[in-house]
Amino acid sequence: MGYDKFKILKSKAVPLAIENVDTDQIIPARFLKATERVGFGDNLFRDWKYKPNNEIKKNFVLNDHKYSGKILVGGKNFGSGSSREHAAWAIYDYGFRCVISSFFADIFKNNCLNIGVLPVQVSAKFLDIIFKEIYKNPKTLITVDLDLQTIKIKKTNYKEDFDINEYKKNNLLNGYDDIDYLLNLKESIKEFSKQTPL
Amino acid sequence: MGQTLFDKVWDSHVIKKIDNGPDVLFIDRHMVHEVTSPVAFLGLKKRKIKVLFPEKTFATADHNTPTRNQHMPVKDLLSKKQLEALEKNAKEHKISYWGLGHQKNGIVHVIGPEHGITLPGATIVCGDSHTSTHGAFGAIAFGIGTSEVEMVLSTQCIMQPKPKKMRITVNGKLSKSVTPKDVALFIISKLSTSGATGYFVEYSGEVFSNMSMEGRMTVCNLSIEMGARGGMIAPDKKTFEYIKGREFTPKNDYWKKAMDYWKKLYTDEDAIFDKEISFNGSLIEPMITYGTNPGMGISINGGIPNSDEQDGSKKTFLKSLEYMNYREGDKIIGKKIDFVFLGSCTNGRIEDFRAFTKIVKGRKKAPNVTAWLVPGSHKVEKAIKEEGLLTILKDSGFELREPGCSACLAMNDDKIPTGKYAVSTSNRNFEGRQGPGSRTLLASPIVAAAAAITGKITDPRKL
Numbered sequence A: 001m002g003y004d005k006f007k008i009l010k011s012k013a014v015p016l017a018i019e020n021v022d023t024d025q026i027i028p029a030r031f032l033k034a035t036e037r038v039g040f041g042d043n044l045f046r047d048w049k050y051k052p053n054n055e056i057k058k059n060f061v062l063n064d065h066k067y068s069g070k071i072l073v074g075g076k077n078f079g080s081g082s083s084r085e086h087a088a089w090a091i092y093d094y095g096f097r098c099v100i101s102s103f104f105a106d107i108f109k110n111n112c113l114n115i116g117v118l119p120v121q122v123s124a125k126f127l128d129i130i131f132k133e134i135y136k137n138p139k140t141l142i143t144v145d146l147d148l149q150t151i152k153i154k155k156t157n158y159k160e161d162f163d164i165n166e167y168k169k170n171n172l173l174n175g176y177d178d179i180d181y182l183l184n185l186k187e188s189i190k191e192f193s194k195q196t197p198l
Numbered sequence B: 001m002g003q004t005l006f007d008k009v010w011d012s013h014v015i016k017k018i019d020n021g022p023d024v025l026f027i028d029r030h031m032v033h034e035v036t037s038p039v040a041f042l043g044l045k046k047r048k049i050k051v052l053f054p055e056k057t058f059a060t061a062d063h064n065t066p067t068r069n070q071h072m073p074v075k076d077l078l079s080k081k082q083l084e085a086l087e088k089n090a091k092e093h094k095i096s097y098w099g100l101g102h103q104k105n106g107i108v109h110v111i112g113p114e115h116g117i118t119l120p121g122a123t124i125v126c127g128d129s130h131t132s133t134h135g136a137f138g139a140i141a142f143g144i145g146t147s148e149v150e151m152v153l154s155t156q157c158i159m160q161p162k163p164k165k166m167r168i169t170v171n172g173k174l175s176k177s178v179t180p181k182d183v184a185l186f187i188i189s190k191l192s193t194s195g196a197t198g199y200f201v202e203y204s205g206e207v208f209s210n211m212s213m214e215g216r217m218t219v220c221n222l223s224i225e226m227g228a229r230g231g232m233i234a235p236d237k238k239t240f241e242y243i244k245g246r247e248f249t250p251k252n253d254y255w256k257k258a259m260d261y262w263k264k265l266y267t268d269e270d271a272i273f274d275k276e277i278s279f280n281g282s283l284i285e286p287m288i289t290y291g292t293n294p295g296m297g298i299s300i301n302g303g304i305p306n307s308d309e310q311d312g313s314k315k316t317f318l319k320s321l322e323y324m325n326y327r328e329g330d331k332i333i334g335k336k337i338d339f340v341f342l343g344s345c346t347n348g349r350i351e352d353f354r355a356f357t358k359i360v361k362g363r364k365k366a367p368n369v370t371a372w373l374v375p376g377s378h379k380v381e382k383a384i385k386e387e388g389l390l391t392i393l394k395d396s397g398f399e400l401r402e403p404g405c406s407a408c409l410a411m412n413d414d415k416i417p418t419g420k421y422a423v424s425t426s427n428r429n430f431e432g433r434q435g436p437g438s439r440t441l442l443a444s445p446i447v448a449a450a451a452a453i454t455g456k457i458t459d460p461r462k463l
């Protein structure tokens, strides 16, 4: 079915310097009741954004208008916990196209790649530098080049390469998804199913 | 070079290897529930395709269901809509569907093993991270996202790179009142919530071979809480005895054929793991968590660590304690609690109810504690009644609810109120997991029972 192609993203970024951000925080379970993929962005980080009485929590970074952009920068072990793809949808629907961290949980990373959000894993040191630069100047621009697999902080010399497997990279660059690929294998899948013992 | 258990199962399911890319993996069993499937079915509709192997897919309603008055119409309209969507999708695609009130209904990871859907050497996926539970049978089982649910429905395959392999060996004899849950919480506290990310874990050693199948399920269930894709235990006599004769277990010649395959499912002696870790089981004590991730666990008589001793950032650690309203250095024992939750796919099976009942028998529930006892399935519920556990529980002031995920993720009405403390036998103590503002302490059914009796954190050995 595909999604927007991802080539180069140049954007400001939102710093969320917390470790172990789990998918229950990204989108709490009570907002998973939809039967269609709509409106999840509104509830991104719901309980960090609002108090139980719906008052805005001013000190949460998404409520701080200094920061904006299509890149979310998170602390180590981002996206742990539940497999809910709704977490990746919420991030996408809110307007982010890329998440940067020094470490991602597996399922979350897969989910992102499957819907066209690029997870960029950088070194702990580079992550620190990104946070510092954004805090110093919230207008700091970051360039993520998927084709070259590089991430740069504009107007500085800070630059790092990142890893992504060739297949997924190609999918993102072209906006392809796995199902298109698998549907072409249907006949060999049917053949294979005949010889499985279970 | 020899192969690991994981290699044997994974490699025999690979249809195609893509250079510099993922493997195309064939899936034997797909479990579906109401929350992570509707958008996947919608995807099939958009592509105008049908489920490829409906007989390999099983659907149940569990995440969103009420645990009271299940015979009545579901009051929450959004939940109701999700349940109706699953029923409709199952019908349309000819998938077996065990909805609310059905005698086979229950939590997806509880009913799989109960009915012989879960088998050794199988690849099993579900849009729920605790699919790792099924690894207890020597299956490769892991949670997937909704895009992948759509992939499996339409092609019975997913595409994933082969994970690295880790073996966790625990030898020694467990002391009294130390349960599989404690073993798992202990391991996670040592490895942290990301210590096994990128790996698939095999559990080996005396502790696991002596463990019951249900205990193994509890351990494998919690694999995801240290970041692992999944965890598995080689099938043995206990495994085969457990599955034999269940509804979907192969019979006669099929059993024999399957057995030929299952007998080879062990790690060869010369196989190599990417990482090996071992622990002495006799040193493990009853465990409990004090923070907001499952890695923040200590032995029940221990103290909350100091922020300076943490690997991760001090700020994140202190934020977590602030949420719990606990302080560094505090003892956890004696802390007052408000709720007890016995249930979930981690500890909602009959052995868990037996263990809980044994502790509360002849005692009374503390008046300040609200206890939610939620069986993992109708089958478990039935056994609780037939074995006479319900009478004992009632005498002690407890009541039983109807099966479902309930307060494990609090999508239904079973929400722990803001600021309240719950000792929970489930798997996640994340902020707000059991309801906005709720504070969760993860523990075994025995520790939960002791807390329910005294109204505070209590060492079950000292009751």
Ligand code: SF4
Binding pocket: B062, B063, B107, B108, B109, B128, B129, B130, B344, B345, B346, B404, B405, B408, B409, B426, B427
């Ligand atoms: S009991 Fe909890 S962890 Fe298990 S399937 Fe339900 S929501 Fe997921």
